[in-house]
Amino acid sequence: MEGGDLCFPAINGSCHKQKRSPSFTLLASVLLSFLSVLTAVLNLLLIISISHFRQLHTPTNLLLLSLAVADFCVGLLLLFQIPLLDGCWYLGDVMCVFYYILVVVTTCASIGTMVLISVDRYVAICYPLHYPAKITPKRAGVGVLLCWSCSLLYDILMMKDNLKQPGRFSSCSGDCVVHLSPASHVVDQVVSFFVPIAVIAVLYGRVFVVAVSHGRALRSQVAAGPRKNRAMVRKSEMKAAGTLGVVVFVFILSLSFKHSASAADPSSALTMEGGDLCFPAINGSCPKQKRSPSFTLLASVLLSFLSVLTAVLNLLLIISISHFRQLHTPTNLLLLSLAVADFCVGLLLLFQIPLLDGCWYLGDVMCVFYYILVVVTTCASIGTMVLISVDRYVAICYPLHYPAKITPKRAGVGVVLCWSCSLLYDILMMKDNLKQPGRFSSCSGDCVVHLSPASHVVDQVVSFFVPIAVIAVLYGRVFVVAVSQGRALRSQVAAGPRKNRAMVRKSEMKAAGTLGVVVFVFILCLFPSYSASLTGQETLIDAVSAAFMFFLAFFNSCLNPIIYAFFYPWFRKSIKLIMTLGVLKADSRDANLM
Structure with a gap:
């Protein structure tokens, strides 16, 4: 084997590089770089807008600010996928673990923020008179802070075995592997995806029902002068609910494929060399069934x-x-x-x-x-x-x-x-x-x-x-x-x-x-x-x-x-x-x- 086919030619036990055509590598690198920069710049513009202008310091916009911060981090983390095109991790085992922690923290924070957005819209549409008292900028900020703190604490607890001994589950130098036990994997899927999605579905289901009934009421009262301003306010709230509903739906749709694929193979983080076995580290492991x-x-x-x-x-x-x-x-x-x-x-x-x-x-x-x-x-x-x-x-x-x-x-x-x-x-x-x-x-x-x-x-x-x-x-x-x-x-x-x-x-x-x-x-x-x-x-x-x-x-x-x-x-x-x-x-x- 020539040294050029290894991640670290000077190190014994180095992982093998994945063979890819130069045209594919170049195209993928350009595409990932463009997507990373575009994601970071657009979300940075949103972060600056909400942070700088006082008029935008509303509870709903603070939640959007939290979501923009998470998306900005995703844009930066996307750059780390470029060196991984050849299947090698060059930054060491400790950085590998921290990279995965950052990825999961931003994902969990995004899902948590989506739940908070659903709660915000639920109160705004279903209890409009109580909304200014119940949902304040201060409470929204506390919710965002708790969301990020709980995401970080949860991820540290789930990754404690990997933090204690980074690289413990790697089979060779240049491999970036994190491992969750089967029980932890099931808990992670339920806690970080299915439960929040169920909460969002229930809240937005209620919002949809109330929005439809309000729409009928507004159409029947279109000529009522004293209720005009109130109707306009409710219309703006419902428009915000619709816009954020699209954001939530697209988010769930995009993330459902990731979680479905992850649920289909809890051992997907294991090394590629043992990928044909259920438990590569155990002698006498069953072989996996090969499926597309x-x-x-x-x-x-x-x-x-x-x-x-x-x-x-x-x-x-x-x-x-x-x-x-x-x-x-x-x-x-x-x-x-x-x-x-x-x-x-x-x-x-x-x-x-x-x-x-x-x-x-x-x-x-x-x-x-x-x-x-x-x-x-x-x-x-x-x-x-x-x-x-x-x-x-x-x-x-x-x-x-x-x-x-x-x-x-x-x-x-x-x-x-x-x-x-x-x-x-x-x-x-x-x-x-x-x-x-x-x-x-x-x-x-x-x-x-x-x-x-x-x-x-x-x-x-x-x-x-x-x-x-x-x-x-x-x-x-x-x-x-x-x-x-x-x-x-x-x-x-x-x-x-x-x-x-x-x-x-x-x-x-x-x-x-x-x-x-x-x-x-x-x-x-x-x-x-x-x-x-x-x-x-x-x-x-x-x-x-x-x-x-x-x-x-x-x-x-x-x-x-x-x-x-x-x-x-x-x-x-x-x-x-x-x-x-x-x-x-x-x-x-x-x-x-x-």
């Missing part, structure tokens, strides 16, 4: 979107049924149990993102517990579907006895027993894996759970085929009774004394039809997973199984609340109250949703 970057990015974005959408939709249903007293019916309590299971599925879906490269980074114990959670939520969902079928069977076939037989208390007891039995059953089935986690793994980074052939057959029968048979029998009976009652109602359409009773029975049958769609879609989505699992004695949790065996099961959890929103008007009304923060009112629990 475009596939990994697309799959990561899709899984992240599906996870967030599933969790948010089911959380709306959980809040609706839990908060409003009018929805505390036996049937809705069963829907609440199903929504909790689907919400857990949405959160567990995030763990599928790192599995895209076929590696499990959280250890053998977490592998077993992850699989237990997946199976418990699935069994609880199937058990809840059986309870829903029983509920509809009694409501349609024995309507006069339904209020006495199916009470909210009994439905709650049934839900508790369903979840308890699911957990106990899964622990018994997984006892061999719990005694010695990783016992059936062939290499480090593999996540394998094993069931004996007998246990596998019992699991298929008990957790799927028997419940499905019960559901089929009950809904078959419901269908027969519903058809006969439909004929009877059509023949008695002119009977006045039975009108109210007919309406009640019609609503019950409509509920049965809606829940029948839910049950049918559930079985349809879950059947391929159980059919596929019959072909083997053990389940490998990797990208292939996640994509082909569990995707439909995961997607079903997202479909359920969409079905409710389509068929149930009360769910649509409750969503509107939640999004407009109407649930915070004192008497909101007694709101009429029917």
Whole structure:
């Protein structure tokens, strides 16, 4: 190897340079330099403007000043990417760690500032009379200072292992590697991205609703002279909210790709030489599955979107049924149990993102517990579907006895027993894996759970085929009774004394039809997973199984609340109250949703 192919030819153990064409290096260097200078200059102009002119010393502009400082730092840090075009870091291990700290601090400060901007616009639009008292320049400055301080402290805590011994994870001289443990990586993704984005989405959702209502009110009062000035002020505030909303949206869109790609490969900061292994520093590590970057990015974005959408939709249903007293019916309590299971599925879906490269980074114990959670939520969902079928069977076939037989208390007891039995059953089935986690793994980074052939057959029968048979029998009976009652109602359409009773029975049958769609879609989505699992004695949790065996099961959890929103008007009304923060009112629990 010639010395020119090494980062440091005079040092033994030097890293190799990445071979690139001179034209590419020149073009990339010019582009990065131009982008760096342009970013720094434009943000510097904004910094000088807000800092110098007293008229611009408003709370909103102070937040923009914080964002401009972060963007200015990003512009300067972009210059360090130019020497990295050949894959070499020339400034030493200490500067490598500090470089990454600066990058993460500016990113976290930017996200924190976006949250503060969302809070500022939320108060300005939703509580305009209180805005001057609540949001002052002093409070905005304190918020910015806390944002930067917390970002720095958080990053130092996350990078403490790298600060103690810089270069500890580098494989050769000229390598710039920082390392986070798998647990720290998951915490970092949640704390520094998903939680702030959720807060921003909720606040701007409320701002959007209020802005639309204000727009309608202003158009209807355009000729009102005394309200003209007030309308102009509110219009300027809404225009500012719209402008900053565009800034927030573009920021989230740009950053989501970075976090999705990062979530897809928690070990991406490891050296390139070991990049084909899950854990390059461990002997006996599993090899990674080779996938194109475009596939990994697309799959990561899709899984992240599906996870967030599933969790948010089911959380709306959980809040609706839990908060409003009018929805505390036996049937809705069963829907609440199903929504909790689907919400857990949405959160567990995030763990599928790192599995895209076929590696499990959280250890053998977490592998077993992850699989237990997946199976418990699935069994609880199937058990809840059986309870829903029983509920509809009694409501349609024995309507006069339904209020006495199916009470909210009994439905709650049934839900508790369903979840308890699911957990106990899964622990018994997984006892061999719990005694010695990783016992059936062939290499480090593999996540394998094993069931004996007998246990596998019992699991298929008990957790799927028997419940499905019960559901089929009950809904078959419901269908027969519903058809006969439909004929009877059509023949008695002119009977006045039975009108109210007919309406009640019609609503019950409509509920049965809606829940029948839910049950049918559930079985349809879950059947391929159980059919596929019959072909083997053990389940490998990797990208292939996640994509082909569990995707439909995961997607079903997202479909359920969409079905409710389509068929149930009360769910649509409750969503509107939640999004407009109407649930915070004192008497909101007694709101009429029917």
